[in-house]
Amino acid sequence: MNAVALSGVLPSGFALPSLPYLVAVAAATLAVVAGLRRDRPAVSTRVVLALAPWMVLGSSLYVCYQLALFPDAVAPFFGSPVVYVTTFAVAGATWLVARRAGPSVPVVPALAAAGSLLAVPTVGAALYRGWTEQTLTLPWPLAAVAAAAVLTAATWAVVARVRPDDAATVGAAGVLAVFGHALDATSTTVGIDVLGYGEQTPLSAAIIEFAADLPTEPLLGTGWLFVLVKLALAAGVVALLADYVRELPSEGNLLLGVVAAVGLGPGVHNVVLFIAANPAGF
Incomplete structure (x- = not known):
């Protein structure tokens, strides 16, 4: 599909970062995918619900990017659509770490808690910006x-x-x-x-x-x-x-x-x- 055809399907604001950022995100994502394929964790209803805070995180990170809250050095990781790949890589890595932490760590609650702990301050940063800018x-x-x-x-x-x-x-x-x-x-x-x-x-x-x-x-x-x-x-x-x-x-x-x-x-x-x-x- 050529660029003209794509322009009628993709949302505005869709842009890829420069090559070094793409390589970094791609490498992290491939590593996480390889780990998940090796472990083959079961995906249950509880896992889907545990991933909901990560969905909130990815979206709120993009809002923070739109509000120019990130330093220039890291901002390209949070544009659209790469922010969702970045979030997936972090969520997947968190899932793998929780699975390998031993039986004392409840994997699904840990996955949900980690996503929530990251999402809350991210949403808070966007709302604080709105407060300060009236x-x-x-x-x-x-x-x-x-x-x-x-x-x-x-x-x-x-x-x-x-x-x-x-x-x-x-x-x-x-x-x-x-x-x-x-x-x-x-x-x-x-x-x-x-x-x-x-x-x-x-x-x-x-x-x-x-x-x-x-x-x-x-x-x-x-x-x-x-x-x-x-x-x-x-x-x-x-x-x-x-x-x-x-x-x-x-x-x-x-x-x-x-x-x-x-x-x-x-x-x-x-x-x-x-x-x-x-x-x-x-």
Whole structure:
């Protein structure tokens, strides 16, 4: 695929760092992948949930990069998309260290705790920047989080009623995946319809632009269709993955984790960025 075609698919802000940074990230990632392939740790629902703080970490690191909070020497590790590879390398290395630390270390709780200990100060740094720059905004971004929680509960109730066996199979990992995409959708809607941001991903922007041309726009805004599409897709994909989880639990749960990450990551990024850096002050 040529560069012109790629420009219609990739979000704006997508840029690779210089070669030395790419080599360093690639080497670390390959080493971690080799270690994980050698150990072949089982990926359960608990592991997917333990990786959620790492998803938050990657997104908030990118927000800090956008806010220019990193020294120039290390900033290229945290641009998009390399920040997510960097985060994966650190998370994978942490997982391997926890597994090899001996039976006294509970691996999954240790993985979750390490991600949380890194994510909390990273989010805090972004919010502190908003406080000092007087661009801190809480009501609308937090409303997006609350709306995502309500929509997730409603969507999961439908999934559990229509496909009860599948809902039971994917469990909390499926709920996390639906919540991640709900948060991406609600935060995007708040950003566009209330806070004046634009959508960076062309495919998402096309749905939003289509909704903007509908007669419902004066009443419902432009993001409602995007919310419905995201919820329907997330619920459908999660239900379809249930058979995979039953047949190959580790591989199926790993794919569920990926589905969760591609929703939760952008959603958390939106919320943290909107809280920390909304110049309009809504």
